[in-house]
Amino acid sequence: MSEYKKPLPKPDPITAPFWESVKAHAMKIQRCNDTGKFFFYPRGLSPFTLSDNVSWEPVSGRGVVHAFTIVYQNRDPAFAEEVPYVVAIVELEEGARLMSTLVDVEPDPEHVRIGMPVEVVYDDVTEEITLPHFRPVRAD
Amino acid sequence: MRELSGKVAIVGVAESDQIGRVPDKPAIMLHAEAARSALAEAGLTKDDVDGLFTAGISTTELGEYLGIQPKVTDNTSVGGSSFVIHVGHAATAIATGRCQVALVTHGESGRSRVGMPPRVTPPDSLRGQFEAPYGLPQPVGAYALACSRHMHEFGTTKEQLAEIAVATRKWAMLNPKAYMRDPITIEDVLNSRPICWPFNLLDCCLVTDAGGAFVMTSLERARDLRQHPVVVLGFGESHTHAMISQMPSYTSFAARQSGKVAFEMAGITHDDIDLAMIYDSFTYTVLLSLEELGFCGKGEGGAFVSGQRTAPGGDFPMNTNGGGLSYTHPGMYGMFAVIEAVRQLRHDYADEGIRQVPNARIALVHGTGGVLSSAGTAILARY
Numbered sequence: 001m002s003e004y005k006k007p008l009p010k011p012d013p014i015t016a017p018f019w020e021s022v023k024a025h026a027m028k029i030q031r032c033n034d035t036g037k038f039f040f041y042p043r044g045l046s047p048f049t050l051s052d053n054v055s056w057e058p059v060s061g062r063g064v065v066h067a068f069t070i071v072y073q074n075r076d077p078a079f080a081e082e083v084p085y086v087v088a089i090v091e092l093e094e095g096a097r098l099m100s101t102l103v104d105v106e107p108d109p110e111h112v113r114i115g116m117p118v119e120v121v122y123d124d125v126t127e128e129i130t131l132p133h134f135r136p137v138r139a140d
Numbered sequence: 141m142r143e144l145s146g147k148v149a150i151v152g153v154a155e156s157d158q159i160g161r162v163p164d165k166p167a168i169m170l171h172a173e174a175a176r177s178a179l180a181e182a183g184l185t186k187d188d189v190d191g192l193f194t195a196g197i198s199t200t201e202l203g204e205y206l207g208i209q210p211k212v213t214d215n216t217s218v219g220g221s222s223f224v225i226h227v228g229h230a231a232t233a234i235a236t237g238r239c240q241v242a243l244v245t246h247g248e249s250g251r252s253r254v255g256m257p258p259r260v261t262p263p264d265s266l267r268g269q270f271e272a273p274y275g276l277p278q279p280v281g282a283y284a285l286a287c288s289r290h291m292h293e294f295g296t297t298k299e300q301l302a303e304i305a306v307a308t309r310k311w312a313m314l315n316p317k318a319y320m321r322d323p324i325t326i327e328d329v330l331n332s333r334p335i336c337w338p339f340n341l342l343d344c345c346l347v348t349d350a351g352g353a354f355v356m357t358s359l360e361r362a363r364d365l366r367q368h369p370v371v372v373l374g375f376g377e378s379h380t381h382a383m384i385s386q387m388p389s390y391t392s393f394a395a396r397q398s399g400k401v402a403f404e405m406a407g408i409t410h411d412d413i414d415l416a417m418i419y420d421s422f423t424y425t426v427l428l429s430l431e432e433l434g435f436c437g438k439g440e441g442g443a444f445v446s447g448q449r450t451a452p453g454g455d456f457p458m459n460t461n462g463g464g465l466s467y468t469h470p471g472m473y474g475m476f477a478v479i480e481a482v483r484q485l486r487h488d489y490a491d492e493g494i495r496q497v498p499n500a501r502i503a504l505v506h507g508t509g510g511v512l513s514s515a516g517t518a519i520l521a522r523y
Contacts, residue, residue, distance in 0.1 A: 006273060006275065007261065007263060007268065007272040007273050008263060008273065009263060009264075009268060009269035009270070009272070009273055010262075010263035010264035010268065010269065011264070011269065012264050012269075015269055019269075040270075041266055041269070041270045041385075041386075066289070066390075067285045067286065067288045067289040067292075067390050068285065068288055069276070069281050069284035069285045069288060069336045069337055069338075070334075070336065070337035071275065071276065071277060071281060071336050072333075072334040072335055072336065072337070073277070073333070073334075073335050073336070074275060074277050075277070076275065076277070078275075079275040082275070085275065087274050087275065087276045087281060087285070088285075089285060089384075089385060089390075097385065098270065098385060099270065099271050099274055099276065099384070099385040100274055101274045101275065109337055109338070114288065114289065114292040115292075131273055131274075
Protein backbone atom coordinates (compact mmCIF):
# COMPACT_ATOMS: atom_id res chain seq x y z
CA MET A 1 0.00 0.00 0.00
CA SER A 2 1.49 3.30 -1.05
CA GLU A 3 2.02 6.01 1.51
CA TYR A 4 -1.03 8.23 2.09
CA LYS A 5 0.01 11.80 1.19
CA LYS A 6 -3.17 13.84 1.72
CA PRO A 7 -3.80 15.79 4.92
CA LEU A 8 -4.90 13.57 7.79
CA PRO A 9 -7.00 14.69 10.73
CA LYS A 10 -5.44 14.53 14.17
CA PRO A 11 -8.24 13.85 16.65
CA ASP A 12 -8.34 15.83 19.88
CA PRO A 13 -9.90 14.72 23.18
CA ILE A 14 -13.29 16.20 22.27
CA THR A 15 -13.47 14.95 18.69
CA ALA A 16 -11.91 11.51 19.28
CA PRO A 17 -15.25 9.66 19.71
CA PHE A 18 -16.25 10.70 16.19
CA TRP A 19 -13.00 9.49 14.67
CA GLU A 20 -13.23 6.25 16.69
CA SER A 21 -16.77 5.70 15.42
CA VAL A 22 -15.85 6.05 11.76
CA LYS A 23 -12.83 3.83 12.32
CA ALA A 24 -15.33 1.23 13.61
CA HIS A 25 -17.47 1.85 10.47
CA ALA A 26 -20.38 2.98 12.64
CA MET A 27 -20.58 6.76 12.58
CA LYS A 28 -21.71 8.60 15.68
CA ILE A 29 -22.30 12.31 16.04
CA GLN A 30 -23.49 14.42 18.93
CA ARG A 31 -27.01 15.37 19.90
CA CYS A 32 -28.01 18.23 22.18
CA ASN A 33 -30.44 16.63 24.62
CA ASP A 34 -31.94 19.99 25.62
CA THR A 35 -33.19 20.62 22.10
CA GLY A 36 -33.07 17.15 20.55
CA LYS A 37 -31.02 18.59 17.66
CA PHE A 38 -27.94 16.91 16.21
CA PHE A 39 -24.85 18.95 15.48
CA PHE A 40 -21.48 18.53 13.79
CA TYR A 41 -18.45 19.06 14.20
CA PRO A 42 -18.03 17.66 17.74
CA ARG A 43 -18.00 20.21 20.52
CA GLY A 44 -17.51 20.13 24.27
CA LEU A 45 -20.91 21.71 24.76
CA SER A 46 -24.11 22.30 22.86
CA PRO A 47 -23.87 25.16 20.35
CA PHE A 48 -27.62 25.66 20.81
CA THR A 49 -27.73 26.06 24.61
CA LEU A 50 -24.07 25.90 25.81
CA SER A 51 -25.20 23.01 27.99
CA ASP A 52 -23.12 19.91 28.80
CA ASN A 53 -26.22 17.84 28.15
CA VAL A 54 -24.97 16.28 24.92
CA SER A 55 -24.58 12.65 23.93
CA TRP A 56 -22.97 10.60 21.16
CA GLU A 57 -25.57 8.86 19.03
CA PRO A 58 -25.27 6.42 16.11
CA VAL A 59 -26.48 7.87 12.82
CA SER A 60 -27.69 6.21 9.64
CA GLY A 61 -24.92 7.53 7.42
CA ARG A 62 -27.55 8.50 4.87
CA GLY A 63 -28.30 12.00 3.70
CA VAL A 64 -28.55 14.26 0.68
CA VAL A 65 -26.16 16.49 -1.21
CA HIS A 66 -26.82 20.01 0.11
CA ALA A 67 -24.17 21.82 -1.97
CA PHE A 68 -21.24 20.72 -4.09
CA THR A 69 -18.36 21.77 -6.25
CA ILE A 70 -16.21 19.96 -8.77
CA VAL A 71 -12.55 20.66 -8.20
CA TYR A 72 -10.70 21.02 -11.52
CA GLN A 73 -7.52 22.54 -10.15
CA ASN A 74 -5.72 22.09 -6.84
CA ARG A 75 -2.18 23.31 -6.38
CA ASP A 76 -1.70 20.99 -3.41
CA PRO A 77 0.39 18.16 -4.93
CA ALA A 78 -1.45 15.60 -2.77
CA PHE A 79 -4.66 16.35 -4.68
CA ALA A 80 -3.35 17.68 -8.00
CA GLU A 81 -3.45 14.34 -9.79
CA GLU A 82 -6.95 13.46 -8.62
CA VAL A 83 -8.79 16.28 -10.37
CA PRO A 84 -11.57 16.48 -11.24
CA TYR A 85 -13.28 15.31 -8.07
CA VAL A 86 -16.41 16.27 -6.17
CA VAL A 87 -16.47 17.91 -2.74
CA ALA A 88 -19.90 18.20 -1.18
CA ILE A 89 -21.72 19.39 1.87
CA VAL A 90 -23.86 16.44 2.94
CA GLU A 91 -26.94 16.96 5.07
CA LEU A 92 -27.42 13.84 7.16
CA GLU A 93 -30.91 12.45 7.80
CA GLU A 94 -30.47 13.55 11.40
CA GLY A 95 -30.11 17.18 10.27
CA ALA A 96 -26.43 17.96 10.79
CA ARG A 97 -24.18 18.84 7.84
CA LEU A 98 -20.62 17.85 7.09
CA MET A 99 -18.09 18.24 4.32
CA SER A 100 -16.89 15.20 2.43
CA THR A 101 -15.82 13.84 -0.93
CA LEU A 102 -18.37 12.19 -3.22
CA VAL A 103 -17.17 8.93 -4.75
CA ASP A 104 -18.64 6.56 -7.35
CA VAL A 105 -20.11 9.44 -9.35
CA GLU A 106 -19.02 11.19 -12.55
CA PRO A 107 -17.36 14.50 -11.60
CA ASP A 108 -19.68 16.38 -13.90
CA PRO A 109 -22.44 18.87 -13.03
CA GLU A 110 -24.78 16.82 -15.20
CA HIS A 111 -24.34 13.82 -12.90
CA VAL A 112 -24.12 15.40 -9.44
CA ARG A 113 -27.19 17.17 -8.25
CA ILE A 114 -28.30 18.92 -5.11
CA GLY A 115 -30.83 16.80 -3.24
CA MET A 116 -29.25 13.55 -4.49
CA PRO A 117 -29.49 10.80 -1.82
CA VAL A 118 -26.07 9.62 -0.63
CA GLU A 119 -24.71 7.15 1.91
CA VAL A 120 -21.47 6.95 3.81
CA VAL A 121 -18.59 4.72 2.69
CA TYR A 122 -15.79 4.19 5.16
CA ASP A 123 -12.36 4.65 3.67
CA ASP A 124 -9.60 3.22 5.89
CA VAL A 125 -6.87 5.50 4.60
CA THR A 126 -4.29 4.53 7.25
CA GLU A 127 -4.16 2.13 10.15
CA GLU A 128 -5.24 4.92 12.49
CA ILE A 129 -7.58 7.02 10.39
CA THR A 130 -10.78 6.25 8.51
CA LEU A 131 -12.42 9.00 6.47
CA PRO A 132 -16.17 9.09 5.86
CA HIS A 133 -16.79 9.54 2.14
CA PHE A 134 -20.19 9.45 0.48
CA ARG A 135 -21.60 7.82 -2.65
CA PRO A 136 -24.95 8.05 -4.41
CA VAL A 137 -27.56 5.64 -3.08
CA ARG A 138 -28.18 3.10 -5.84
CA ALA A 139 -31.71 2.63 -7.08
CA ASP A 140 -31.56 -1.15 -6.52
CA MET B 141 -25.76 55.17 16.74
CA ARG B 142 -27.22 58.15 14.89
CA GLU B 143 -25.17 60.52 17.05
CA LEU B 144 -21.97 59.06 15.51
CA SER B 145 -23.18 59.67 11.95
CA GLY B 146 -21.42 62.39 9.99
CA LYS B 147 -18.97 63.31 12.76
CA VAL B 148 -15.80 61.73 11.37
CA ALA B 149 -14.12 62.01 7.97
CA ILE B 150 -11.64 60.11 5.83
CA VAL B 151 -8.98 62.67 4.95
CA GLY B 152 -6.31 60.75 3.07
CA VAL B 153 -6.06 57.53 1.08
CA ALA B 154 -3.24 55.78 -0.76
CA GLU B 155 -1.98 52.55 -2.24
CA SER B 156 1.61 51.39 -1.82
CA ASP B 157 4.13 52.93 -4.27
CA GLN B 158 3.67 49.98 -6.62
CA ILE B 159 0.90 47.42 -6.75
CA GLY B 160 0.49 44.25 -8.77
CA ARG B 161 3.81 42.45 -8.85
CA VAL B 162 6.20 43.81 -6.20
CA PRO B 163 8.74 41.04 -5.59
CA ASP B 164 11.30 43.31 -3.89
CA LYS B 165 9.25 44.42 -0.89
CA PRO B 166 7.99 42.54 2.16
CA ALA B 167 4.36 42.88 3.17
CA ILE B 168 5.06 45.25 6.05
CA MET B 169 6.79 47.72 3.71
CA LEU B 170 3.61 47.77 1.61
CA HIS B 171 1.75 48.82 4.77
CA ALA B 172 4.37 51.46 5.48
CA GLU B 173 4.48 52.98 1.99
CA ALA B 174 0.72 53.30 1.88
CA ALA B 175 0.64 54.81 5.38
CA ARG B 176 3.27 57.40 4.45
CA SER B 177 1.43 58.41 1.27
CA ALA B 178 -2.00 58.57 2.90
CA LEU B 179 -0.68 60.80 5.69
CA ALA B 180 1.08 63.05 3.16
CA GLU B 181 -2.09 63.34 1.10
CA ALA B 182 -3.98 64.42 4.22
CA GLY B 183 -1.29 66.91 5.23
CA LEU B 184 -0.62 65.08 8.48
CA THR B 185 2.47 63.40 9.92
CA LYS B 186 2.93 60.12 11.71
CA ASP B 187 3.27 62.06 14.97
CA ASP B 188 -0.36 63.12 14.59
CA VAL B 189 -1.50 59.48 14.61
CA ASP B 190 -2.87 58.27 17.95
CA GLY B 191 -5.12 55.45 16.73
CA LEU B 192 -3.75 52.43 14.89
CA PHE B 193 -5.84 49.85 13.01
CA THR B 194 -4.76 46.93 10.88
CA ALA B 195 -5.43 43.29 10.02
CA GLY B 196 -3.23 40.46 8.83
CA ILE B 197 -0.35 41.56 11.03
CA SER B 198 -0.43 42.75 14.62
CA THR B 199 -0.84 46.45 15.34
CA THR B 200 2.20 45.99 17.59
CA GLU B 201 4.31 45.07 14.56
CA LEU B 202 2.88 47.95 12.55
CA GLY B 203 3.41 50.46 15.37
CA GLU B 204 6.97 49.27 15.85
CA TYR B 205 7.80 49.57 12.12
CA LEU B 206 6.32 53.07 11.84
CA GLY B 207 7.44 54.32 15.26
CA ILE B 208 3.88 54.95 16.47
CA GLN B 209 2.67 54.40 20.05
CA PRO B 210 -1.10 54.79 19.84
CA LYS B 211 -3.79 55.56 22.40
CA VAL B 212 -6.21 53.29 20.56
CA THR B 213 -5.18 49.96 19.04
CA ASP B 214 -7.57 47.74 17.11
CA ASN B 215 -6.47 44.51 15.45
CA THR B 216 -9.88 43.31 14.30
CA SER B 217 -8.80 40.70 11.76
CA VAL B 218 -11.75 38.83 10.28
CA GLY B 219 -10.55 38.59 6.69
CA GLY B 220 -10.90 40.98 3.79
CA SER B 221 -13.81 42.84 5.38
CA SER B 222 -11.61 43.96 8.28
CA PHE B 223 -10.62 47.32 6.84
CA VAL B 224 -14.24 48.27 6.17
CA ILE B 225 -15.01 47.30 9.77
CA HIS B 226 -12.09 49.49 10.87
CA VAL B 227 -13.87 52.50 9.34
CA GLY B 228 -16.62 52.09 11.93
CA HIS B 229 -14.29 51.31 14.79
CA ALA B 230 -12.08 54.30 14.02
CA ALA B 231 -15.09 56.61 13.59
CA THR B 232 -16.38 55.50 16.99
CA ALA B 233 -13.00 56.03 18.66
CA ILE B 234 -12.64 59.52 17.18
CA ALA B 235 -16.24 60.60 17.80
CA THR B 236 -16.00 59.54 21.43
CA GLY B 237 -12.69 61.34 21.96
CA ARG B 238 -10.55 58.25 22.48
CA CYS B 239 -8.20 59.33 19.70
CA GLN B 240 -7.87 62.19 17.24
CA VAL B 241 -6.19 60.78 14.14
CA ALA B 242 -6.66 57.16 13.09
CA LEU B 243 -4.40 55.36 10.63
CA VAL B 244 -5.71 52.18 9.02
CA THR B 245 -3.27 50.16 6.93
CA HIS B 246 -3.10 47.03 4.83
CA GLY B 247 -0.21 45.24 3.12
CA GLU B 248 0.08 41.81 1.56
CA SER B 249 2.60 40.20 -0.69
CA GLY B 250 -0.07 37.85 -1.96
CA ARG B 251 1.63 37.00 -5.25
CA SER B 252 5.34 37.20 -4.37
CA ARG B 253 4.89 35.95 -0.76
CA VAL B 254 7.68 38.15 0.62
CA GLY B 255 7.49 38.53 4.39
CA MET B 256 4.19 36.66 4.61
CA PRO B 257 3.27 34.05 7.22
CA PRO B 258 3.26 30.45 5.94
CA ARG B 259 -0.11 28.98 5.00
CA VAL B 260 -0.57 26.01 7.28
CA THR B 261 -3.58 24.15 8.63
CA PRO B 262 -2.66 22.25 11.79
CA PRO B 263 -4.05 18.69 11.57
CA ASP B 264 -5.68 18.97 15.00
CA SER B 265 -7.41 22.28 14.19
CA LEU B 266 -11.10 22.06 13.37
CA ARG B 267 -10.39 22.85 9.73
CA GLY B 268 -7.55 20.34 9.76
CA GLN B 269 -9.90 17.63 11.02
CA PHE B 270 -13.17 18.38 9.27
CA GLU B 271 -12.30 20.08 5.97
CA ALA B 272 -8.64 19.70 4.99
CA PRO B 273 -8.81 15.91 4.40
CA TYR B 274 -11.31 16.40 1.55
CA GLY B 275 -9.17 18.64 -0.68
CA LEU B 276 -11.37 21.68 -1.09
CA PRO B 277 -9.14 24.48 -2.43
CA GLN B 278 -9.61 27.48 -0.17
CA PRO B 279 -11.13 29.95 -0.52
CA VAL B 280 -12.29 29.34 -4.12
CA GLY B 281 -13.88 25.96 -3.46
CA ALA B 282 -15.80 27.32 -0.49
CA TYR B 283 -17.41 30.11 -2.53
CA ALA B 284 -18.10 27.63 -5.33
CA LEU B 285 -19.97 25.31 -2.93
CA ALA B 286 -22.10 28.20 -1.73
CA CYS B 287 -22.79 29.34 -5.29
CA SER B 288 -24.05 25.89 -6.28
CA ARG B 289 -26.81 26.31 -3.74
CA HIS B 290 -27.85 29.72 -5.12
CA MET B 291 -28.04 28.27 -8.63
CA HIS B 292 -30.17 25.40 -7.28
CA GLU B 293 -32.56 27.56 -5.28
CA PHE B 294 -32.96 30.51 -7.63
CA GLY B 295 -31.89 29.37 -11.08
CA THR B 296 -28.92 31.72 -11.15
CA THR B 297 -26.76 31.05 -14.21
CA LYS B 298 -23.07 31.13 -15.03
CA GLU B 299 -23.89 33.75 -17.68
CA GLN B 300 -25.30 36.03 -14.98
CA LEU B 301 -22.19 35.56 -12.86
CA ALA B 302 -20.06 36.36 -15.91
CA GLU B 303 -21.87 39.68 -16.37
CA ILE B 304 -20.16 40.86 -13.18
CA ALA B 305 -16.66 39.90 -14.38
CA VAL B 306 -17.20 41.62 -17.74
CA ALA B 307 -18.58 44.86 -16.28
CA THR B 308 -15.80 45.00 -13.71
CA ARG B 309 -13.17 44.58 -16.44
CA LYS B 310 -14.63 47.58 -18.26
CA TRP B 311 -13.94 49.72 -15.20
CA ALA B 312 -10.41 48.28 -14.95
CA MET B 313 -9.75 49.37 -18.52
CA LEU B 314 -10.17 52.97 -17.28
CA ASN B 315 -7.75 52.51 -14.35
CA PRO B 316 -4.03 52.70 -15.22
CA LYS B 317 -3.18 50.87 -11.97
CA ALA B 318 -5.36 47.87 -12.80
CA TYR B 319 -3.59 44.54 -13.23
CA MET B 320 -5.86 43.21 -16.00
CA ARG B 321 -6.99 45.72 -18.65
CA ASP B 322 -7.81 43.74 -21.78
CA PRO B 323 -11.50 43.65 -22.66
CA ILE B 324 -13.35 40.39 -22.02
CA THR B 325 -16.73 39.02 -23.07
CA ILE B 326 -19.19 36.74 -21.33
CA GLU B 327 -18.02 33.97 -23.67
CA ASP B 328 -14.44 34.58 -22.55
CA VAL B 329 -15.48 34.06 -18.92
CA LEU B 330 -17.41 30.89 -19.72
CA ASN B 331 -14.53 29.54 -21.82
CA SER B 332 -11.78 30.38 -19.34
CA ARG B 333 -10.14 27.52 -17.48
CA PRO B 334 -12.48 25.73 -15.04
CA ILE B 335 -11.26 26.06 -11.45
CA CYS B 336 -14.04 24.85 -9.15
CA TRP B 337 -17.47 24.39 -10.68
CA PRO B 338 -19.34 26.67 -11.23
CA PHE B 339 -16.35 29.03 -11.32
CA ASN B 340 -14.00 29.50 -14.22
CA LEU B 341 -10.76 31.45 -13.95
CA LEU B 342 -12.41 34.79 -14.79
CA ASP B 343 -14.98 34.34 -12.00
CA CYS B 344 -12.07 34.51 -9.55
CA CYS B 345 -10.15 37.44 -8.12
CA LEU B 346 -6.53 38.16 -8.90
CA VAL B 347 -3.63 37.33 -6.61
CA THR B 348 -1.37 40.40 -6.38
CA ASP B 349 1.03 42.30 -4.14
CA ALA B 350 -0.37 45.56 -2.74
CA GLY B 351 -0.73 47.80 0.26
CA GLY B 352 -3.28 50.47 1.10
CA ALA B 353 -4.04 52.95 3.85
CA PHE B 354 -6.49 55.64 4.89
CA VAL B 355 -6.46 58.33 7.56
CA MET B 356 -9.47 59.51 9.58
CA THR B 357 -10.12 62.43 11.89
CA SER B 358 -13.01 64.53 13.16
CA LEU B 359 -14.97 66.45 10.54
CA GLU B 360 -14.10 69.60 12.43
CA ARG B 361 -10.38 69.00 11.95
CA ALA B 362 -10.88 67.61 8.45
CA ARG B 363 -12.18 70.96 7.21
CA ASP B 364 -8.69 72.44 7.69
CA LEU B 365 -6.85 69.62 5.91
CA ARG B 366 -5.80 69.26 2.26
CA GLN B 367 -8.44 66.96 0.86
CA HIS B 368 -12.16 67.41 0.42
CA PRO B 369 -13.55 65.50 3.46
CA VAL B 370 -15.51 62.30 2.99
CA VAL B 371 -17.70 61.71 6.03
CA VAL B 372 -18.78 58.42 7.55
CA LEU B 373 -22.59 58.27 7.66
CA GLY B 374 -23.09 54.71 8.83
CA PHE B 375 -21.46 51.37 9.44
CA GLY B 376 -22.21 47.81 10.50
CA GLU B 377 -20.47 44.48 10.93
CA SER B 378 -21.14 40.83 11.71
CA HIS B 379 -20.01 37.26 11.10
CA THR B 380 -21.71 33.88 11.02
CA HIS B 381 -19.04 31.15 10.80
CA ALA B 382 -15.37 30.45 10.10
CA MET B 383 -15.51 27.26 8.00
CA ILE B 384 -17.69 26.91 4.92
CA SER B 385 -19.05 23.58 6.21
CA GLN B 386 -20.53 25.53 9.15
CA MET B 387 -22.22 28.30 7.12
CA PRO B 388 -25.84 28.42 8.33
CA SER B 389 -27.26 29.17 4.86
CA TYR B 390 -25.29 29.23 1.60
CA THR B 391 -27.55 31.90 0.15
CA SER B 392 -27.48 34.37 3.06
CA PHE B 393 -24.64 35.85 5.07
CA ALA B 394 -23.54 38.52 7.52
CA ALA B 395 -24.03 41.33 4.98
CA ARG B 396 -27.72 41.17 5.79
CA GLN B 397 -26.92 42.33 9.33
CA SER B 398 -24.06 44.74 8.57
CA GLY B 399 -25.97 46.47 5.76
CA LYS B 400 -29.17 46.89 7.73
CA VAL B 401 -27.36 48.56 10.63
CA ALA B 402 -25.33 50.79 8.30
CA PHE B 403 -28.41 52.03 6.43
CA GLU B 404 -30.32 52.68 9.67
CA MET B 405 -27.43 54.63 11.12
CA ALA B 406 -26.96 56.68 7.95
CA GLY B 407 -30.68 57.42 7.75
CA ILE B 408 -30.74 56.96 3.98
CA THR B 409 -32.29 54.52 1.51
CA HIS B 410 -30.85 52.45 -1.34
CA ASP B 411 -32.00 55.06 -3.87
CA ASP B 412 -29.61 57.55 -2.26
CA ILE B 413 -26.54 55.45 -3.14
CA ASP B 414 -24.57 56.83 -6.13
CA LEU B 415 -22.00 54.05 -6.31
CA ALA B 416 -21.34 50.73 -4.64
CA MET B 417 -17.97 49.16 -3.89
CA ILE B 418 -18.79 45.51 -3.28
CA TYR B 419 -15.97 43.12 -2.42
CA ASP B 420 -15.58 40.82 -5.44
CA SER B 421 -13.44 37.91 -4.38
CA PHE B 422 -15.58 35.85 -6.75
CA THR B 423 -18.48 36.80 -8.98
CA TYR B 424 -20.89 35.08 -6.59
CA THR B 425 -19.66 37.22 -3.68
CA VAL B 426 -21.00 40.28 -5.47
CA LEU B 427 -24.28 38.74 -6.53
CA LEU B 428 -25.04 37.51 -3.01
CA SER B 429 -23.93 40.79 -1.39
CA LEU B 430 -26.26 42.83 -3.60
CA GLU B 431 -29.19 40.70 -2.43
CA GLU B 432 -28.19 40.66 1.21
CA LEU B 433 -27.61 44.43 1.27
CA GLY B 434 -31.11 44.90 -0.09
CA PHE B 435 -30.34 46.35 -3.53
CA CYS B 436 -32.61 43.63 -4.94
CA GLY B 437 -34.82 40.86 -3.63
CA LYS B 438 -33.67 37.40 -2.58
CA GLY B 439 -32.77 35.38 -5.65
CA GLU B 440 -32.87 38.42 -7.93
CA GLY B 441 -29.13 39.10 -7.97
CA GLY B 442 -28.66 37.44 -11.35
CA ALA B 443 -31.28 39.58 -13.02
CA PHE B 444 -29.99 42.67 -11.21
CA VAL B 445 -26.50 42.48 -12.74
CA SER B 446 -27.65 41.44 -16.23
CA GLY B 447 -27.36 43.73 -19.25
CA GLN B 448 -24.08 45.23 -17.97
CA ARG B 449 -25.95 47.45 -15.52
CA THR B 450 -22.87 47.80 -13.30
CA ALA B 451 -20.46 48.79 -16.10
CA PRO B 452 -19.24 52.33 -16.87
CA GLY B 453 -22.25 54.31 -18.04
CA GLY B 454 -24.68 51.78 -16.53
CA ASP B 455 -27.33 52.83 -14.04
CA PHE B 456 -25.68 51.07 -11.07
CA PRO B 457 -21.97 52.05 -10.97
CA MET B 458 -20.15 49.33 -9.06
CA ASN B 459 -16.53 48.43 -8.38
CA THR B 460 -15.32 51.43 -10.33
CA ASN B 461 -11.62 50.69 -9.78
CA GLY B 462 -11.88 47.34 -11.54
CA GLY B 463 -12.31 45.46 -8.27
CA GLY B 464 -10.54 42.42 -6.95
CA LEU B 465 -11.42 40.69 -10.21
CA SER B 466 -9.35 43.00 -12.46
CA TYR B 467 -7.59 45.81 -10.52
CA THR B 468 -5.86 44.26 -7.52
CA HIS B 469 -6.49 41.57 -4.93
CA PRO B 470 -3.62 40.80 -2.58
CA GLY B 471 -5.72 38.62 -0.26
CA MET B 472 -7.79 40.99 1.88
CA TYR B 473 -9.16 43.49 -0.62
CA GLY B 474 -11.55 45.52 1.57
CA MET B 475 -9.01 48.33 1.99
CA PHE B 476 -9.09 49.07 -1.74
CA ALA B 477 -12.86 49.31 -1.84
CA VAL B 478 -12.65 52.09 0.78
CA ILE B 479 -9.89 53.92 -1.11
CA GLU B 480 -11.85 53.94 -4.37
CA ALA B 481 -15.09 55.10 -2.74
CA VAL B 482 -13.24 58.06 -1.21
CA ARG B 483 -11.65 59.00 -4.54
CA GLN B 484 -15.00 58.86 -6.33
CA LEU B 485 -16.68 60.99 -3.63
CA ARG B 486 -13.88 63.58 -3.81
CA HIS B 487 -14.37 63.64 -7.59
CA ASP B 488 -10.69 62.82 -8.09
CA TYR B 489 -11.51 61.50 -11.59
CA ALA B 490 -13.39 64.62 -12.70
CA ASP B 491 -11.04 65.01 -15.68
CA GLU B 492 -11.21 61.35 -16.69
CA GLY B 493 -14.56 61.14 -18.47
CA ILE B 494 -16.80 58.17 -17.65
CA ARG B 495 -14.38 56.93 -15.00
CA GLN B 496 -15.86 59.52 -12.62
CA VAL B 497 -19.33 58.58 -11.41
CA PRO B 498 -21.34 61.74 -12.18
CA ASN B 499 -22.27 63.84 -9.12
CA ALA B 500 -21.15 61.09 -6.76
CA ARG B 501 -22.32 62.09 -3.29
CA ILE B 502 -22.96 58.87 -1.37
CA ALA B 503 -21.15 55.55 -1.67
CA LEU B 504 -21.72 52.18 -0.07
CA VAL B 505 -18.62 50.10 0.66
CA HIS B 506 -19.08 46.46 1.48
CA GLY B 507 -16.40 44.03 2.57
CA THR B 508 -16.69 40.26 2.83
CA GLY B 509 -14.14 38.20 4.76
CA GLY B 510 -13.08 34.60 5.06
CA VAL B 511 -15.39 32.18 3.25
CA LEU B 512 -18.50 34.38 3.27
CA SER B 513 -17.76 34.44 7.01
CA SER B 514 -17.67 38.10 7.96
CA ALA B 515 -19.09 41.35 6.66
CA GLY B 516 -18.47 45.04 7.11
CA THR B 517 -20.51 47.79 5.50
CA ALA B 518 -19.75 51.52 5.52
CA ILE B 519 -21.76 54.34 3.99
CA LEU B 520 -19.65 57.35 3.06
CA ALA B 521 -20.64 60.80 1.80
CA ARG B 522 -19.03 63.77 0.13
CA TYR B 523 -19.08 66.59 2.69
